[in-house]
Amino acid sequence: MSFVTCQVTPPPPKHNGESFMMQKLYMEGVDRAIASWHPSRNKQNVWELSGLYEGDIMMPSSSGESERNAILDDTLRWHEGVVPYHISDDFDDDEKEVIMGAMDEFHQKSCIKFRPYEEGDDAYVVVRGNNPGCWSYVGRRGGGQVVNLRGRCVQHGVAVHELLHAVGFHHQQSAADRDDFVKIHWQNIVPRTRGNFRKYSPFKVTDFNVGYDYDSVMHYSSHAFSKNGKKTITPLDEGANIGQRSGMSDKDQMKLNIMYKCDSSRNRPASSSSSSFSYPQLQSFWDSPFDFSYFK
Numbered sequence: 165m166s167f168v169t170c171q172v173t174p175p176p177p178k179h180n181g182e183s184f185m186m187q188k189l190y191m192e193g194v195d196r197a198i199a200s201w202h203p204s205r206n207k208q209n210v211w212e213l214s215g216l217y218e219g220d221i222m223m224p225s226s227s228g229e230s231e232r233n234a235i236l237d238d239t240l241r242w243h244e245g246v247v248p249y250h251i252s253d254d255f256d257d258d259e260k261e262v263i264m265g266a267m268d269e270f271h272q273k274s275c276i277k278f279r280p281y282e283e284g285d286d287a288y289v290v291v292r293g294n295n296p297g298c299w300s301y302v303g304r305r306g307g308g309q310v311v312n313l314r315g316r317c318v319q320h321g322v323a324v325h326e327l328l329h330a331v332g333f334h335h336q337q338s339a340a341d342r343d344d345f346v347k348i349h350w351q352n353i354v355p356r357t358r359g360n361f362r363k364y365s366p367f368k369v370t371d372f373n374v375g376y377d378y379d380s381v382m383h384y385s386s387h388a389f390s391k392n393g394k395k396t397i398t399p400l401d402e403g404a405n406i407g408q409r410s411g412m413s414d415k416d417q418m419k420l421n422i423m424y425k426c427d428s429s430r431n432r433p434a435s436s437s438s439s440s441f442s443y444p445q446l447q448s449f450w451d452s453p454f455d456f457s458y459f460k
């Protein structure tokens with residue numbers, strides 16, 4: 165893969181997490197935790213170690229905005245699924261290839277279109293690695309927003325996860341109906357991180373009737389925020405596994421396609437192996453009388 169060298173550099177992103185990063189000692193701890201993380205040894209997902217809300221969600225600093233972080237809010241979606249981006253020079257070519265590969269998964273599986281930032285774009289994603297951790301804002305924020313990937317965060321599954329946040333996804337286990345599918349083991353959770361296991365009301369976040377997804381790349385691992393090495397969240401379905409790190413699940417793909425009203429004739433998954441749902445099903449969903457304006 166070759167990289168464009170004459171890309172336009174956007175203005176500094178408005179949503180850059182810098183105020184949070186001022187907590188230097190804390191963030192140095194994040195750096196250490198992530199540097200010692202290893203995929204075969206650690207039961208947690210690396211992005212869970214980023215020290216932010218729910219692990220890796222950067223909240224907007226302006227007051228009131230945190231209450232708007234809903235997947236149902238159209239204003240937080242990218243217009244026509246186009247996401248202008250800029251990848252900073254914090255990354256070498258191999259790392260850039262990983263990040264572009266994650267964007268390519270979106271291109272293969274949905275109508276989301278990542279394209280290089282162009283002068284005049286009023287909203288864009290800046291992928292950087294200059295701060296500790298793997299993190300993102302949820303949804304389109306306007307004025308430029310950082311997706312941060314440093315060190316071991318530069319992996320395909322992590323990049324897909326953070327980019328899904330940037331296009332509007334929350335974590336799977338914060339769904340309103342999650343207690344029907346997983347058990348939270350509160351006694352094993354680091355006390356100050358209990359808020360990370362909060363549920364959202366169905367009036368703020370929807371699953372578009374796709375249903376709970378153990379296999380989502382947006383699901384916590386079973387040991388997320390554990391204080392004692394024991395599990396903090398387990399599937400009620402004993403055959404299910406949670407916390408996969410490889411990429412979008414079928415249901416992630418389905419939700420993304422519904423969220424952005426992807427047109428099946430324009431965009432089909434490139435390989436048949438990863439898709440088990442049919443697009444006519446999505447069409448009938450949009451044709452149904454379900455009224456989304458109810459949530460606004």
Ligand SMILES: [Zn+2]
Pocket residue numbers: 211219220221325329335
């Ligand atoms: Zn996340």
